Amino acid sequence: MPPWYHLLTRMSLYFENIIKSALSAALVYKGEALGALVVENLYVARAFNAFDIRLLDALAQAAATAIVNARLYESERTARIGLQALHEGMRTERDSLERRIAVHGALAEVVREGLPLSALASRLSRICGGPVVILDTLTQVRAAEPAVQAEMGRELPGIDWERLAGGLERAAAVRTAQHLESGDGHTLLVSPVTGGGEVLGFLLVHVARMLDAADEAAVDSAALVAAAEFLKERAVQEREIRRLSDLLDELLAGRMPALATPIPAFQPPLLMIVGALRSQDASSRRIDVPTLRAFVALTQEAIDSVMPGAIVTVRGEHVVAVVPSPRVSEEHLEQALRASGAKIERLTSNWRASFAVGGPAEHIDLISDTYNEARLAIEIRGRFGRHEPVFRVNGLGAFRLILKAVNHVDVVQGCERVLAAVAEYDRRRQAELLPTLRAYLNGGFSVKAAATALHVHPHTVQYRLARVQEISGLNFGFPDDRLTLEIALRVVDAYELL
Template sequence: MSEQRVGHGLICRDLLGMPHLAGSKVLAGHPGLDTAVIRVNVMEVPDVIDWVMPGEFLISTGYPFRDNPSAFAELIPQLVEKGVAALGIKTKRFLDEIPTRVLDVAEQYQFPIIELPPGTVFSEVVREVMERVLVHEAAQLALLQRRFQRFSELLLEGKGLEDLLGHVEEELTNPILLLSSVGKLRVSPSTERLTQEMGLKKQLTLEQLQKNSKLGIQHLVIGDREIKMTVTKIKEQYGIESFLLLLEWHQELTPIDTLTLERLGVLIHLEMMNMNARREVEAKYIDQFLQDWLIGRIGTRRDLDLRAEACGCPIDHNGYFRVVLVRWLAAVPDAVQLKRIVQQLRQQESLHSRDFLYVILGDHLVVLFNSEASLQEKELRRRLKASLQGINSQHSSPFTFSFCLGKIVNSAEDVNESYLQASNICTISYICGMEQEMITYEDLGIYKILYLLPQGRELAKFREEWIAPLEAHDWKHQSSLIYTLFIYFDQNENVRKTAQKLYTHHNTVIYRLERVKELLNVDLQHADDRLQLQIALKLYAMEMRRLENGNEPLRGGL
């Protein structure tokens, strides 16, 4: 018996060739003769519908309906709904013939009605059918075992997932694809051309599969064909999922093929776990190398090159280097989430090049790349957003971020300088409440000087002289003088724009500014007074940010 034939198993049509069913006739429902038969049952009670199972060949003498043969017609739709394969009726004992009404309904539902000869022995029929079913199931199990063994040997030989998919396609005679949790599509070499010609990479996206709750059987329209697709979930680490996709491109799946896919999912899961374990070991060496490089622990260029080669991160000394530190603005990923983000970012890298190098330092994600082009920063932002999609979908407060850009250096030995500057930008921008998408050292303005001022008595005294009267007035009168000043200076001292920003009348802004002048006894038109007030406001904002987190920038700085 061929492997392909084994996959289809026993069908209704095969019943007619069995010795103990010789002389049987199909009276109705011929299109249903290709239905699979996996068990046999005897019906001699009228409420049999409560006991039938899918795939059963149901046989009867017609005894339950001897007084009302037409009642068979009412039973047929219920049998079809239950998944019964066919009904065999032995005539000439309780029923002389099967009523035309029954045959008409069976024909309508394409449900096979088989007339059994009067001499049919039900016990022999049950034995013969079940023998055939058990032989078929044994052959299926043997075939499944052979397939599973071949697939396991391929992985043990280190062939990889692409080669495994190619061998699976030969067995199942259909294209099979693996869509990873980062949206990477793995296919065999023979299916690669198909995915390109038919635009499958655009149709088979991670987002579409994750949103579609009806996993199992789906349908794709490819060209002018509608293709049935079997989708199998594969769990990875941290609860993330990949998807195994089989397209019924050449032929329909058989039950043994479906079982093969289930077993294949287990093998792929184990291989992915193995790959992740290898990646984690490699990642530890890469992490240590990058941390030492950024912090400045590697002394000479020779040592740097040796360690870079050993980690698979060769350095292009002809390029530029820049360090980007990711500063989380609201919610902050925990250690597990941050590790998952880095893993997904690294998986997006090409197998033959590393455009970006990612590492975790403290509670921060740090990125190193070899270009001064702004396109690199845009691409990094795109990749980071893509890696956050799965995590953000599970949280009510999504993770948002700023890029703190260290200076560009043209020597690998100077990367530490870029990292230190990015760290300072992260700390200062947090304390100063800056939340731009990208922040450079130049963007810090006067804050980079104010941050360096020692937190002593003189600084506190200067801040209090300018802020305390306003703070007391705001508290006593429930007013907004301090906030108005922030907006006023932010809008370049434009009263109309300040009023628009505050959603108030411009006369209200003018009144508040007059109250500031009276309380501080200053002239806002005087350059020196205006400068001192602006500096005091910035120092006040920095102090408030410090106090929010116990004098430590826990969410923004290092």
């Protein structure tokens, strides 16, 4: 027998012993049973009469009506709350949609009117209610609202550069916006500007609240506008570089370009400027494209500040400029180039700029020689580990004679014969004799300096130098022999750079 049977039995006996009489009336409203109204007497049997029955029935009808009214009220109240929530949601969506339309209209005007990046920063600042900064891929400040004195991201006031640099790196890696919390409780949104499969720059939005969906949509749209502007600037720069490169090729070939409007920069005497970047990190040998573009732009800006309209273009990994000598102060030009080099070093922190100033070339036929002399000069200085931000080729002394010597095949062949036996020994034994000789010469004939440069013991340098003397038949103790070895190595090194 199930357990609940015993429980019901015990409860029945309990009520039989306690309740003496009871009266019950059904709660019914329009034929729907809602429950029952029960009155019990625990002491007197048959305690209720006909009047009590009529009274309880009347009370039951009133209670049934009250229950139905209460249910109707609750149902109406729930429906009203639901309608209010729906109305509020629709109003929020409407406001958000209107705001997004206004945002896109404001940003579309920047594109439609061809407004600069500063106008884009101003509009985005008004939309998001906080400062906005636009950086290029080298974190150079291209526009800001409100305006700032900083030229690059690391100089922005009130921003922890280490945190920002980490945010920029993550944004560039994952191509999505990053939220950085600042110490004052504000939020810094770092959004990458992408186009053509690469990161072109960044948008920084500094606000005192969490950005909503409309704000983030505005930032995304602004990033697209900025990307279009960056790509347009790049296209214009590359087109101009190609045009000027073609004109420079004509000059280097000894031909005056045929132009409808003569350009003063093509009229001799001309200065030839060759700029190069040297990595301060042994692991970075090749210049990346954004760094080279920035180098060209900064060099153009520096030269234009002294001589507007000069030719500035790219050949390989060198920046080449042609400047009319009589029309420019060479002192001011060198100052502008130094400032340009210092700025590229601050922007990249890994590259050092150096400029060789050659000439002036008094005739168009001499332009090619002047260019080659400046190019070789800057390469030789780099190979010798010497770094000057700006130097004059005609101030190189004996090195200029070496540069001229490489144009004579018989001189080069004679120098190669001097070093032939040593070079062959190096090739067969990997003895590093010529690199040791080069380090010894670059170190001012110091064994200790050469050992430091080569990361070897000074005894190793002495042994290798002794082998050089033995194999070449030349003795460092004789000034003529030592000069012969140095000139031969310098000429061969310069010739290899051609």
